[in-house]
Amino acid sequence: MHKVKVLLGTVLLFLTLLLTGQPEAQEPIVKLSGGVMVDVARRYYSLNSLKSIIDTVSENKGDFVHLHLTDDQNYGLESQFLNQTASNAIYNQDDQSYTNPNTNRKFLSYGQLAELKSYAGSKGIRLIPEIDTPAHTGGLKALLPYAEPAVTSQFKWVSWDEDRQLDLDAATTQEAVRQLYMELVRELPGLEYIHIGGDEISGGLIQGQSFISHVNQLCDYLAGQGIKTQIWNDSLSRQLLPSLNRNVEIAYWGYLPHRNPDLATASDLSDQDFKLLNYNGYYLAFVPKPSEKLQSDALFAANDILKTWNLSQFHMDTGDSINSLKNVIGAAFSIWSEESAGLTDEEIFSAMGSPIRALLTVINQENIKRNENTTTTTTESMTEATTTITTEPTTQSTTESTTTTTTESTTETTTTVTTESTTKSTTEGTTETTTPIPPMPQPTTSPETSTATHATTTNPSTSKDGNKLSKSKRILPSTGETIGVLSVAGLALFLFVGLTYYRHKKN
Template sequence: MFSQKKHNGLMLDIARRYYSVDVIKQYIDTLADSGGGFLHLHFSDHENYGLESRILNQKAESAEISDGRYRNPQTGKLFLSDSQLREIAQYAHAKNIELIPELGSPNHMDGIFTLLTHRHGAEYVQSLKSKMADDEIDITNPQSAAFVESLMEEVIAKFPHSKRFHIGADEFGYSVENHHEFVAYVNRLSSFLAGKGLKTQMWNDGLIKQNLDDLNRRIEVTYWSYDGDAQDRGERDKRRRIRASMPELIQAGFDVWNYNSYYLYFVPNSNLASSGDTDYAVRDVEKNWDLGIWDGDNRQNVLQAHKQKKVRGAALAIWGEHSLSLSDKTVFSHTQKLLQAVMHKAEKTSSD
């Protein structure tokens, strides 16, 4: 029986920590050699905006340059220059690896707000912010949405071979009552990207059962957690009551990717070299995870075979918030085998 080839890959957090061009190329090589198809670059978050940007006045010509690394003198943060990103994009294209840029909103905006404050002042930035959450953009303000679109357009030009654009849309404040405002915002960004010939991707945790019918079906969902991994049991239960599960998204006609935060999230820390965490993660993936396990380590709601076929693929996500004491080469050397294991297991279970 014909089986659709899965589109598996890596999400690399280049906002919270810096990776050199050479190390990013090593990840691309590993993906290409392991049957992977994409590198999802998470370059914007509260901590930093990891790319050169004219709009945000983060430019290579005004940066402090040392050992080929560009540092913003106002923020002290490192970023990839346009020339470096072109080199990465050309290399990925030659290896048949799609780059997927992620510019997240309405939350995870502080890196952008910081740069905008340096350029335009606090009053301008406040005019874009949500009245309810200081680290979120105002999704009901047409000027705020237009600003996000302008920044997206700048990013699109830097990724000439990409077919998809990830808009983030995770971990923001909403209620069931005002959720229609979020759906309208996401649909607007999706229409904007469609006009540029790009598919829209987003995280799953902003999608609730009540408003699924109003959401653009062409949006692709990267599913990381049913309940956002909340610590409080009551909060977890509440989220599971209102949020859409992976099976419900598939049933509603959405394309989904498995980014399971239990098996497929890895957060390197200063003890990486001696902890054995990576070896454990490799064994855990090889023994216990497959494409149908989407809700943490829960096996009670594993996807049935016919729905597993509708999962487009999977991705390992390497987050950077606890790895600043490590070199990027160290992170790569301790995550390469895990990436290979996820690629091989995802492909194997999709063809069984």
């Protein structure tokens, strides 16, 4: 009879393993993306200079380069729809530039953008082009006198800002704008993201509603092409958020309630499960201009990022911070070019190297932390499950005790191997990716006089500790899983006990 008991104990142990030995379910690890935004509308950067920025991002384990191609000063890319093409432009061999003979402004051809996209892809970097609408469209308007009359007539402008903001209430305007993005998709196949602008729109809720409708239509169109949509944050009202497509990713650069009292904060957006990219307009923005302090200002910005800023800070140096990083998917350092006349591309990008490396260091460290937290949680879960099994009371007889000891020994060995293997993997991964940037000397520039940022602000506040991701909650098997396991275990128990009883009776 003791054989039957041993068999029964083994089956019960197997059942316990199935029910309690499952590692806890893990939420997917969201890898943060880090990158750089370059304002190529207000300044023409040569192809080689833009490739150097791609190199910098790649060398520091970044993920993307965002090109702000259009603004009030210039429509900085080729457009057949607007009659700005490489074939009717003046080409300069020295800086590889195309100049529109009508506006005397330089722009990037589709061939150059395709070359940049291919080069970025070879470095593991994605290129994100931005055509900014409906505001900041002065550069677009400058091209309309030279476009086909049928095209020009489609664009309508709001009465209170006729030089720089399109009227999205006009159906012809929405269709004309859509043609711009359709052309971009057609000429640059394989894009993963397109940024459609959307910053600093005036007109209150009326234009806001038209804007949301416009964004949703573009998002649906781009999604159909396999492309994700990004927009700026500062024209999104709380009241209108429920209407916005949740697949739109938000590049959050600042909170401007004086322009819109109902403006959504980063917390508002995160709470409604929008995915956020941190483009903080103080810590993560720079306006290069001729100055003896260019290098020291850049170093100041880099140190500020490393010592004061964290991923939860979205607005300036104080104010809009969020309580959870669950919907934060990345961050970018922005280079705005409106005051860069008098500087060479090399001077600008040489100075910008320090803050770019600083940001990507923060991003990489956060990714390592997330991986470590997940690995630790998995190891603890496996250990907990094994411990539950080994502490089951199984001391019925000498034979049963021997069986239990063997099972405990096997389980303990399995736990040790699993833990060591996991720890080794984590350690190796950390060693591979935690190379810090070289120490940066402290600049003499004070926060009050620094020109390092895109927005004017006061002395930065004391840094806050970064948010840590909590461990995943243990999730028990579902009812269906439990019933299935019990059924299999019950059948096995019935067969084994019956067979053993039959043999015992026969003997």
